[in-house]
Amino acid sequence: MDAPALVRPPPLVVLEQALQNMKLFVAGVVLILIVEINAQWYKFPVEAAQGAHDMWRAYSDMREANWKNSDKYFHARGNYDAAQRGAGGRWAAEVISNTREWVQEKMGHGAEDSEADQRANRWGQEGHDPNHFRPAGLPEKY
Numbered sequence: 001m002d003a004p005a006l007v008r009p010p011p012l013v014v015l016e017q018a019l020q021n022m023k024l025f026v027a028g029v030v031l032i033l034i035v036e037i038n039a040q041w042y043k044f045p046v047e048a049a050q051g052a053h054d055m056w057r058a059y060s061d062m063r064e065a066n067w068k069n070s071d072k073y074f075h076a077r078g079n080y081d082a083a084q085r086g087a088g089g090r091w092a093a094e095v096i097s098n099t100r101e102w103v104q105e106k107m108g109h110g111a112e113d114s115e116a117d118q119r120a121n122r123w124g125q126e127g128h129d130p131n132h133f134r135p136a137g138l139p140e141k142y
Contacts, residue, residue: 077142
């Protein structure tokens, strides 16, 4: 007696099943991406607001300290503190720093000083220690 022949489904049925499995897989990947994105979206504006506050605090401290050659330190510190908040804080630090330098450039401040400020800004944004720019004798409060 011969072995029973295997019954194969028609090719169209196989193709439909493969497409159904593919759709399910793609839907799962999209769902994972959506959940991940939605889990993070609310952090950015909060981090940006906190970063803007960090920048303002560094500016206020610089004005209060009124210490000679401390400008670069406070630039680096404000950007560093803001960047530590996350992507929103880094974004706020970059926007505020670039806007401040653009305004100062339009008001006639030297390009050389502006570039030195931007170097200090980037130093802080990249997470480097702002004390690299700390002037001698600046009170520990700052």
